[in-house]
Amino acid sequence: MTSKTMTGILSLSTFIIFFVLGWKYGFSPVKSSIETASHNVESVRHQLMGLPSVYTPPDYISDNQYNTDILHYDLSLELYPDKKHLSGNAIISGVFKDTSPSRLDLNLYDNMKITSLSLNEREVPFVHEGTRLSINITDEIPDTFVVNIKYEGKPKRIGLSAFAFGEINGRSVIYNLSEPTFASTWFPCNDLPDDKALMDISITNESLYTSVSNGILISETVNGGRKTAHWKVVYPISTYLISIYSSEYVNFTDYYYSDLTKDSLPIEYYVFPEHLENAKKDFAEHPQMMEFFASAFGEYPFMKEKYGVAEFLWQFGAMEHQT
Structure with missing residues (x-):
């Protein structure tokens, strides 16, 4: 050997x-305080391993989400640590397995406010309530759809953190823990672990911060005191595994x-x-x-x-x- x-x-x-x-002997996150709803339900991991339970609404995933296949996420995030605020632009490409869908359902917590939305470059009606974003399909859909969503807000802290604006020794630390179903606290997505997609993500923060994500670093650019890091994923990825870290x-x-x-x-x-x-x-x-x-x-x-x-x-x- x-x-x-x-x-x-x-x-x-x-x-x-x-x-x-x-x-x-207590070194695990079992004893950590988790912000959950008072009507929390036990997750499988909680039942089997004693982990903190996390609340997932029973209607979090709609039936027609299983008929959607996301191919690519193009995410652009603007981070404002002082305000604990995020502005995002998500361009999501995909296909329908069902040839005649009446709507496109995605997940996005409704404390994140949508400022504009288009489907295949046309504004369309949508309903955004709870954790569901339902986009009406008014015209014939081609083989591939592209939905462009601009949104902003303070991401909700839930589960094991979801999306966090934290601090250590006076320094900002921004990170996420989206497992199992909390990716939609900070970006719109089809939050099914088996619907993997390719991804580009651009993260912009103050220039003293380094922003890290999945995949390969394509570029870093500084403009007006703010720095943007562009990362590219070349292997399909589940939404709960998409991550960002931004700090000094x-x-x-x-x-x-x-x-x-x-x-x-x-x-x-x-x-x-x-x-x-x-x-x-x-x-x-x-x-x-x-x-x-x-x-x-x-x-x-x-x-x-x-x-x-x-x-x-x-x-x-x-x-x-x-x-």
């Missing part, structure tokens, strides 16, 4: 031991070299400045861990993108956001 394999086994064993002990991060990079494909993968770290030196030590074994997991379970499935780690304000673990 090689030293690298032994390192991987020890690292995995350490994680399992810590996880079990933490669950038993320091970035450093490592690489994983695949023995299976002979490709290299950037491992990108975004950490708070005061944690930089410790982070370099704590994360130094990640390439060896990835090598072990690849040999045991198969290659990392997102080799054309990255493996990314970003610090945020959840002290009890992490989230498996794609790349």
